[in-house]
Amino acid sequence: MTILSGGKILVAALGRQTLAPIRNLGKLGTFFFWGLVNIFTLPFQFYKVIEQVCFIGAKSVFVITLTGAFTGMVLGLQGYYALTKFGSEGMLGSAVALSLIREMGPVLTAVMVIGRAGSAMAAEIGIMRISEQIDALETMSIDPVRFLVSPRIAAAVISFPLLTALFDVIGIIGGYLTGSMLLGINSGVYFARVESSVLMKDVTGGFIKAVVFALVVVAICCFKGFYTHLSKEGFGSKGVSLSTTSAVVISCVLVLVTDYVLTSILL
Amino acid sequence: MTTPLIQLRDIHKTFGSNPVLNGINLDIYRGEITTIIGKSGGGKSVLLKHIIGLLEPDSGEILLDGQPLSAMKKCDRKSLKQKFSYMFQGNALFDSLNVYENVALPLKEKTSLPDREIRKRVGEKMAQLDIAGIGDRYPAEISGGMKKRVALARALVTNPEIILFDEPTTGLDPIRKNAVHGMISDYQKKFGFTGVVVSHEIPDIFYISQRIAMLNNGRIIFEGSPDEIQQAQVPEIQNFIYGMENRRSVFNGSGHQTYVEQRFNQEKLRLCDHNITFSLIIFTLENFSEITEHADHMAGQTVLTNLTERIRHHINITDSCSRCGLNKIALLLSNTDIEQARAFCQHLSKEIKGNDLLDIKPYPGFCFSIRAGFAQATRECSLEALMEKAESTSNPFYTFNIF
Known part of the structure; x- marks a missing residue:
């Protein structure tokens, strides 16, 4: 092999490595676009959306309640000890409510x-x-993206803000439990601070984040499942397990990255 | 001459470095059942997936009603697809939907029929396929045969114009297999759909097909009527059709003894009525299990199958040669006495080359030996007695060694 041909191979490999993620990104974009468009094409898939709202939303209520409660309680504890150092423990309601509504609620949900x-x-x-x-759906000329992905996108857009709201409310109550009932902050002061410090802008920002996270999560998770067969890392059941793992990891990372971007825009 | 409904022109498809279709040319005519036969893993399902558009060819053209699919707009292709139905080899049932929902899905999603009409149509199809009572069960709760029939019901429920069946009867018992074949044939006559069937059910499939195409090494090597394929003097075709019979005999353990029995009874009648003598030769592959253990699990089968084929090239049409046990071949020679049988065997041993009987690369020390035993039939003897007699006189016939 000459140095020249070796160099060509290297450049070609580099090109392939660069183009593959760009191609995948394009594919994800198209996939998501058609998933979104098909929510609004007739006939509406009303029952499928309700079914998915039940799966994504209703069945997540317990876990969200539990997570929200303990997150709020921990915030209450940590906030109290931090604020007492400055003699401003009365601000606990504001600290818990703002951190939950603006950041922790949407992200942890x-x-x-x-x-x-x-x-x-x-x-x-x-x-x-x-x-x-999925091939069977195609042979029946049923669009698999419309059939499988669109109802999930719609359901996630409905469920995420509701679950976030639940997380926020339960979290604030959790903060109250530790702050007021355990550590003795006056409950009237706690809720007065919550009311006075939280603006509509904070609530709207939290919901915007929830909606964007819903779109990101469903797009990534459905995309990874839909193109499992193209994965070069593993086939069959192993391929599915790898797709599931990468869907979870990529979604989590993207939620945090998107959170930063949105926070910097919304602030 | 009528234009074929579907035309495949020089279709090539390669997966990675593995070429599967090497220039397929095939015509499928309207209102006919065309069956594609060929070895397992030879690309038959891939070919069907090209017809329905699940796979795109690397090169070549698929024409529908004379129109190339690649030149059609996406919406035209989509509406065209609604004329098709496809029954998958692995059934592809929706495992989160119950049987009724599976069958009803294409009607619910692609038609505006009222629920009552959908229920009626689905109920009819399920009753015809003997799966009426399992509507509320899930695919994981039913047997393989039932899954096959559910998939068939789903393929037929929309009354499509073109139905592609990928091994519709694999895994069914003989009675249900015949019922499914009968149903495909009846429906085809009743509704006039165009059917493309991938099947290994030889010869049963010949009775319901108007055309047979044989796929070998990525090419269509034969296209014609069932009668024509059975008369075709192409070795690959003959070997495939007989080979199928041989394999079947090996796995059910009984060989083609029924066929040998039939021939024996016919010859015995000739012997009794017209004094026309006949002989039986039993070939026994001695170290069958050793070959299977040391070489390859199919090596012993390959030697026997290839030997059967070689023998068939040397016998008359009135003679019959079939497997009659795991490591035995019975050769019934009509109009032949024992001395003529011995002479035939000597001639045969000179013609056979050990390497021809193997499809594997033999390892050092590899050997196999075949014994041959002869018996001439008498008026009183039974087939069992004749076979025992032949085996008792067994002598070395052919030995093959790699040193």
Whole structure:
């Protein structure tokens, strides 16, 4: 092999490595676009959306309640000890409410739903792919993106803000439990601070984040499941497990990256 | 001459470095059942997936009603697809939907029929396929045969114009297999759909097909009527059709003894009525299990299958040669006495080359030996007695060694 041909091979490999993620990004974009467009094409898939709202939303209520309560309680504890150093423990209500509504509520809700519903979406669609069920939909001229992805996108957009709101409320109550009932802050002061410090802008910002996270999570999880068969790392059941893992990891990372970007825009 | 409904022109498809289709040319005519036969793993399912558009060819053209699919707009292709139905080899049932929902899905999603009408149509199809009572069960809760019939019901429920069946009867018992074949044939006559079937059910599939195409090494090597394929003097085709019979005999353990029995009874009648003598030769592959253990699990089968084929090239049409046990071949020679049988065997041993009987690269020390035993039939003897007699006189016939 000459140095020249070796160099060509190196450049070609580098080109392939660069182009592959760009191609995947394009594919993800198209996939997501058609998933979104098909929510609004007739006939509406009303029952499928309700079914998915039940799966993504209603069935996540328990885990969100639990996570929200303990997050609020920890914030209450930590906040109290930090604020007492400055003699401003009366601000605990503001600290808990703002950190929950602006940041922790949307982010932790998204992370919990990724673990509960996102992984299930990737695995279910992945198994449908490897068992030719998606091919079967295509042969029946049923658009698999419309059939499988669109109802999930719609359901996630409905469920995420509601779950976030639940997380926020339960978290504030959790903060109250530790701050007022355990550590003795006056409950009237706690809730007065919550009311006075939280602006509509904070609530709207939290909901915007929840909606964007919903789109990111569903797009990644469904995309990973849908294209399981193209994975070069593993085939069959191993391919599905790898797709599910990467769906969860990528979604979590993207939620945090998106959170930073959105925070910097919304502030 | 009528234009074929589907035309495949020089279709090539390669997966990685593995070429699967090497220039397929095939015509599928409207209102006919065309069956594609060929070895397992030879690309038959890949070919079907090209027809329905699940796979795109690397090169070549698929024409529908004379129109190339690649030149059609996406919306035209989509509406065209609605004329098709596909029954998958692995059934591809939706495992989160119950049987009724699986069958009803294409009607629910692609038609605006009222629920009552959908229920009626689905109920009819399920009753015809003997799966009426399992509507509320899930695919994981039913047997393989039932899954096959659910997939068939789903393929037929929309009354499509073109149906592609990928091994529709694999895994079914003989009665249900015949029922499914009968149903495909009846529906085809009733509704006039165009069917493309991938099947290994030889010869049963010949009775319901108007055309047979044989796929070998990524090419269509034969296209014609069932009668024509059975008369075709192409070795690959003959070997495939007989080979199928041989394999079947090996796995059910009984060989083609029924066929040998039939021939024996016919010859015995000739012997009794017209005094026309016949002989039986039993070939025994001695170290069958040793070959299977040391070389390859199919090596012993390959030697026997290839030997059967070699023998068939040297016998008359009135003679019959079939497997009659795990490591035995029975050769019934009509109009032949024992001395003529011995002479035939001597001639055969000179013609056979050990390497021809193997499809594997033999390892050092590899050997196999075949014994041959002869018996001439008498008016009183039974087939069992004749076979025992032949085996008792067994002598070395052919030995092959690699040193």
